[in-house]
Amino acid sequence: MPPAGRVALDTPVGYLKGVGPIRAEAFRKLGITKAGDLLFHIPHRYEDASTISPISSVDVGMDATIVGKVISKGVLPTRKGLRIFQAVIQDRSGMLEAAWPGQPFLDRSIDKGDVLLLSGPVRFYHGRQLAPREYVNFGPDDPGAAPGRVFAVYPATEGLTFRTIRSIIDAHLDQLLARTTDHLPRAVLQELSLPALPDALRMVHRPTSIREAERGRDRLALDELMFLQLLHRRAHALARTARRGIRFVNKKELTTKLKSELPFELTGAQVRVLREIFADMCGDRRMHRLLQGDVGSGKTIVALFAALLAYENGYQAAIMAPTELLAEQHHRTLRRLLAPLEIEPLLLTGSVKTKTRAPLEARLKTEEPVIAVGTHALVQTTTAFGKLGFVAIDEQHRFGVEQRAALAKKGQAPDVLLLSATPIPRSLALTVYGDLDVSTLDERPPGRRPVTTVLRRESGREKVLAFVRSQVEEGRQAYVVYPVIEESEKSDLKAATTMFEQLSAGAFAGLRVALLHGRIPADQRESIMRQFRDGEIDILVATTVIEVGIDVANATVMLIEHPERFGLSQLHQLRGRVGRGAESSYCILLGEAGQESMERLELFASTDDGFEIARADLRIRGMGDLFGQQQSGEAMLRIADLVRDEKLNVLAREAAGKTLAGDAGLEKPQNAGLKRALSARFPRALELFRVG
C-alpha cells in the first residue's frame, strides 16, 4: 500500500480514497484498474454551466445556470411519499426556488447562507422553480466574480454513477497530473499548437469552457491517431521491405499499342494511377495496392494495362471477379480490347466444364505468358500457375481475406492490385487499408449520361409502376430491388418473393418478369442474369445480389423499394447498374421514410459523386459498418473518431511520418517517451519497432 495520500499512476484504484473493493470491481468493468487509467476515462459529455444568468432574467422553459445565497430551505413531503429538498436562492436581481425531489439528505449539507451554483431546467410550479441537474456549494463565503462551471459527465456503470466517478477523479486529479509527463516531442506539439498532455487532461476533466474541453480532447484524439498511424506506417514499411517482388520492365510495347488502339482517351486520373502502379511493378518491392474509384470511373482498363505489363515481361496475369457473370463480362471486354494485339484472354470459372477446363489449366501450369480472367475458381487448389506475376481482384470487399491471400500466394510473389468501388478520402483510406498503398480514380470518363434520381411516396406507386411498364414497352429493361427476400411477421417490409408474384400478376402482367435473390442456387442465378443480359427478361425483381458491377446497357430503370433500408453507398452501387447505354436512365426510390432518412435520401438524389456519398455514409453509419471493425482500425480507438476527426488524422499522419523518417525504430532519446506510451497502449506494438 502506498503511503497515505500518495498516489502513483500505477496505484490500484481499489487503494484510492473513496474506492473500496466493490467500486474497484465496478471500475474494472470500465477498464480501469490503476489510478492512471482514471485520467483516460474521458467524459462523454459536459454540462455547460459556464454562463451565469441573473435570477431576474430566468424564465420558465429555459435551461439556466444561476449563482446565489440560500435564504431559506427545508424538506417538504409530497402526497406520494416522496420527500423534496427545497431552497430559495437570492442574487442581486431577485429570488428563485430550487427543488430536488427525492433528495431530502441535502438538508444536511446545504445551509442557510451558503452560496450555490445551480444549473438545470426551469419549470412552473407555484411560480418559477429550478430543478438542478448540477450544483456546487461554495459555502458561506462570497465566491466573488461569477464562478462559472463546466461539469464533466462520465460514462458510468452499475454500482458507479457518473457523479461518484467525477468526485473520485476530481479528488485525485492534481496528484495524477503532477505525475504525468508528455510523450510527444516538444517540437511536434509546437508545430500542431496543441496543449501538453497534463494540460490537455486537465482541460478534459475540469474545463473552464466547452471550447477548452474540446481542445483537450483534440490533443488526446491526436495521440491515439498518431499511435495508430505509427503502427500502420511501421507495419507498412516492414511489410514492404520484406516483400521482394518481381522487377518488371516498362517496355512500352504492348501497353503503348493498347493505348493507341483504345476507342477512347484515358482520363487524367487513369494516366496518373497507371503511373503509380507501373512504378510499383517496376520496383524491387512487391506491389500491394488498392485502386479505389467510383462506379464507372474505369478501373477495369487500368487493371488491364497492369496485366499487360506483366504479360509483355513474359509473366502470367490473372484478373479475379466475385461472380461468374462479372468474370464473363470482363472476359468479353478484354477480348475486344486485346484483339488488335492478337492476345486471347482465357476464362476460368466454376461452370467451365472439366473438358474445356483441363487444357486451360494445363496452359496455366506452363510458363507461357497469359492473361486469365475468372472467379475464385482461379484460386482453387487444382489451378496452378507456372509463372504468375500479376493479380487484380475486382470488387475486393466481396472476397474473404483468405481467398485474396490464396491467389496472392500462387506463383512466386505476384504484384497485387485490389479494386474497390467505395471510394473514401485519401487520409481515411490510408488508415482503413493499413498496409496497402492506395491509388484513387477521382475522375469519370466524359460523356456518361447522369442517371435521373427521384424520390416517390407510396401515393405515387401506381404512377411509378406505370412508368416502369412504359419503359419496357419502349424496349428497355428494369430492375426492381427489395431489401429482403421474404416477408416476416416481425416487419412489414415488402419482400422480393411476394412482390414478384404480385407484380407479375398485376402491374407487370404480360411482361417477362423474373425473380433473383441470394437463396437461389448460384448456377440458376447466373443463368437468370444471363437471360436478363441477353434481353430475354424485361424486369428483374431482386435483392441486392445485383449490386456488383454488372453491365446491361439496355436497362434504364432502377426502382428501389424501402430505400431507407440501404446504405447510401449501396444505393449508389445499385444506381450504377443503369445509365450504361445511350438512353436516359432513372433511379426511383419508392417508399415512406422518416424525416432523417428523407434527408439522407435527398442528399443521395442530389449528387452522383461516390466520394461525397461514401463520406455521408461514414458520418451516418460509421466506419465499422462500412469496412468492418477490425479492418478500419476503429476498434483500436477510444477517443478519436476516424470520420469526425479527419483533419486531426491528417495531422497525425504527417507527424507520424516525420517522426519515423528521422527515427524509423523510435530509438532516439527524444522519442523514448513516445515509444513507451505506444507500447503501454498497444502492448504488441513494440514488436514492430524491434526490427531495424
Ligand code: ADP
Ligand atoms: P468501374 O470503375 O465501375 O469498374 P469500368 O471499368 O467498368 O468502371 O468502366 C466503365 C465504362 O467506362 C466501360 O464501358 C469502359 O469501357 C468505359 N471507359 C473506361 N475508361 C474510359 C475512358 N477513359 N474514356 C471513355 N470511356 C471509358
Ligand code: MG
Ligand atoms: Mg468494375
